[in-house]
Amino acid sequence: MSQSYRSTRSSAKETQSFEKTIIQGLASDGGLFIPSEIPRVSPETLKQWSQLSFQDLAFEIMKLYISSEEIPETDLKGLIQRSYSTFRTNDVTPLAKNVTGSGEHLHVLELFHGPTYAFKDVALQFVGNLFEFFLQRANKDLPQDQRKKITVVGATSGDTGSAAIYGMRGKKDVSVFILYPTGRISPIQEEQMTTVPDKNVQTLSVKGTFDNCQDIVKAIFGDVEFNKKHNIGAVNSINWARILAQITYYFYAYFQATKDVQSKVKFVVPSGNFGDILAGYYAKKMGLPVERLVIATNSNDILDRFMKTGVYERSDDVAATLSPAMDILVSSNFERLLWYLARDVLASNDDQKAGEILNQWFVQLKTEGKFEVDPAVIKHALIDFDSERVSDSETKDTIKTTYETSQNPKNYILDPHTAVGVCATKRQMVKDNDKSIQYISLSTAHPAKFAEAVNDALCSFEGYSFERDVLPDELQKLSTLEKKLKFVEKADIELVKATIEEELAKMGLL
Ligand SMILES: Cc1ncc(COP(=O)(O)O)c(C=O)c1O
Numbered sequence: 001m002s003q004s005y006r007s008t009r010s011s012a013k014e015t016q017s018f019e020k021t022i023i024q025g026l027a028s029d030g031g032l033f034i035p036s037e038i039p040r041v042s043p044e045t046l047k048q049w050s051q052l053s054f055q056d057l058a059f060e061i062m063k064l065y066i067s068s069e070e071i072p073e074t075d076l077k078g079l080i081q082r083s084y085s086t087f088r089t090n091d092v093t094p095l096a097k098n099v100t101g102s103g104e105h106l107h108v109l110e111l112f113h114g115p116t117y118a119f120k121d122v123a124l125q126f127v128g129n130l131f132e133f134f135l136q137r138a139n140k141d142l143p144q145d146q147r148k149k150i151t152v153v154g155a156t157s158g159d160t161g162s163a164a165i166y167g168m169r170g171k172k173d174v175s176v177f178i179l180y181p182t183g184r185i186s187p188i189q190e191e192q193m194t195t196v197p198d199k200n201v202q203t204l205s206v207k208g209t210f211d212n213c214q215d216i217v218k219a220i221f222g223d224v225e226f227n228k229k230h231n232i233g234a235v236n237s238i239n240w241a242r243i244l245a246q247i248t249y250y251f252y253a254y255f256q257a258t259k260d261v262q263s264k265v266k267f268v269v270p271s272g273n274f275g276d277i278l279a280g281y282y283a284k285k286m287g288l289p290v291e292r293l294v295i296a297t298n299s300n301d302i303l304d305r306f307m308k309t310g311v312y313e314r315s316d317d318v319a320a321t322l323s324p325a326m327d328i329l330v331s332s333n334f335e336r337l338l339w340y341l342a343r344d345v346l347a348s349n350d351d352q353k354a355g356e357i358l359n360q361w362f363v364q365l366k367t368e369g370k371f372e373v374d375p376a377v378i379k380h381a382l383i384d385f386d387s388e389r390v391s392d393s394e395t396k397d398t399i400k401t402t403y404e405t406s407q408n409p410k411n412y413i414l415d416p417h418t419a420v421g422v423c424a425t426k427r428q429m430v431k432d433n434d435k436s437i438q439y440i441s442l443s444t445a446h447p448a449k450f451a452e453a454v455n456d457a458l459c460s461f462e463g464y465s466f467e468r469d470v471l472p473d474e475l476q477k478l479s480t481l482e483k484k485l486k487f488v489e490k491a492d493i494e495l496v497k498a499t500i501e502e503e504l505a506k507m508g509l510l
């Protein structure tokens with residue numbers, strides 16, 4: 001049972017509770033929290049789990065990471081039920097099987113059936129309810145002026161923001177501030193975030209890149225005084241609860257693809273901040289017999305370069321691609337994987353030593369812009385992972401050819417992030433040349449969120465209509481609603497902090 005947590009950068013023995021880990025978000029040494037142990041499940045348990053609903057499976061997995069003394073089982077079940085009742089489909093993350101016909105075993109795991117049409121909903125609906133649960137319990141008998149509050153501060157390249165807002169809107173004692181890079185998210189993503197009227201929500205459009213926004217958020221967590229004053233909460237995938245909630249769909253999809261727990265299955269994951277695929281890594285380490293997890297990047301390829309060279313290097317410029325949610329220079333969750341690699345390969349399984357090594361690597365990243373690992377580390381990483389880099393023209397071609405050739409259903413429309421994954425999947429199929437492998441390609445967003453890229457790929461097809469075939473009514477009407485946003489003219493932490501305090505005062509929460 002792995003029910004206590006430690007920081008990736010800590011060289012101390014102590015671990016802490018799940019509640020503290022979730023509320024704190026980021027460790028005070030700048031590291032990310034990881035479970036002190038990864039629980040293992042037996043093949044017999046896997047067989048039983050293969051018969052469960054998504055919700056029941058989520059419960060079985062989460063209770064291995066959360067002590068019932070912290071969250072009693074009936075409460076955990078209630079949290080899970082509430083979190084997934086907002087999805088448009090009962091099975092939460094359905095699998096579109098054999099999309100290209102039965103010869104290839106290419107399945108698309110549709111993760112976009114939640115309130116904001118993005119995979120982030122799977123975790124952020126749960127995180128919102130978890131924050132509410134902890135706050136209600138802490139505030140139960142307290143007078144108004146002593147109630148504990150959480151000020152959520154998050155960075156988004158488009159999707160985390162709206163999923164976090166929909167997970168937290170209207171929640172008592174919670175305020176939400178979402179930073180996004182001005183002009184670098186799609187119009188629908190911006191509308192989703194800025195048209196939410198709830199008083200506890202404020203979007204901040206920051207002149208800069210997503211990495212600037214992410215750096216500011218991490219710096220705010222590191223600002224001891226500001227953090228203490230406002231009790232800053234994390235909704236980005238630095239928060240362990242995000243990863244935990246995503247583990248379920250790897251198990252669920254595996255069982256949907258094949259009831260036989262011996263089958264060879266590869267997951268292909270469009271990756272940026274490495275939160276989505278990291279959940280797959282935990283599933284594999286728990287005993288799900290996954291062949292490999294394939295990291296699919298766009299031309300912002302820090303992850304692919306690392307897997308090929310062993311050098312983790314922040315490049316100078318972020319490229320604006322057709323898959324903007326993955327336009328990321330430094331991938332925050334990769335730190336968690338690096339910790340496991342350091343521990344297994346360089347630290348003889350010693351947690352504290354792994355923390356020391358991680359710390360050195362990250363000091364080097366900060367001072368020199370890069371670090372390099374021993375080839376043995378990469379060799380070890382390649383047991384679980386492979387990687388592919390996909391260009392914009394390949395992304396566009398993949399949207400086109402999938403539309404033209406798909407069988408189940410016909411004219412299947414991919415969003416550009418999903419297309420990066422499907423293109424990588426096709427490459428893997430050619431390399432593997434093994435018809436017994438099942439490929440599960442993760443679909444991380446609904447195509448309606450990326451109209452420009454989708455229309456550019458498909459407008460030449462006779463009979464294609466974005467409004468009729470792609471755009472749900474719910475998203476269509478967003479453009480008619482009033483927008484609420486605040487511009488931050490410079491990517492500067494002091495400016496952002498001042499804006500947050502100004503807005504908290506207006507919300508009556510200061
Ligand atoms: C649509 C979409 N696809 C893929 C990703 C990449 O996921 P991750 O950052 O967890 O690697 C994101 C952003 O996180 C996203 O919003």
Ligand SMILES: N[C@@H](CCOP(=O)(O)O)C(=O)O
Binds near residue numbers: 155160325
């Ligand atoms: N692609 C993300 C970027 C933030 O990543 P997160 O998973 O760490 O929250 C987005 O869409 O905002």
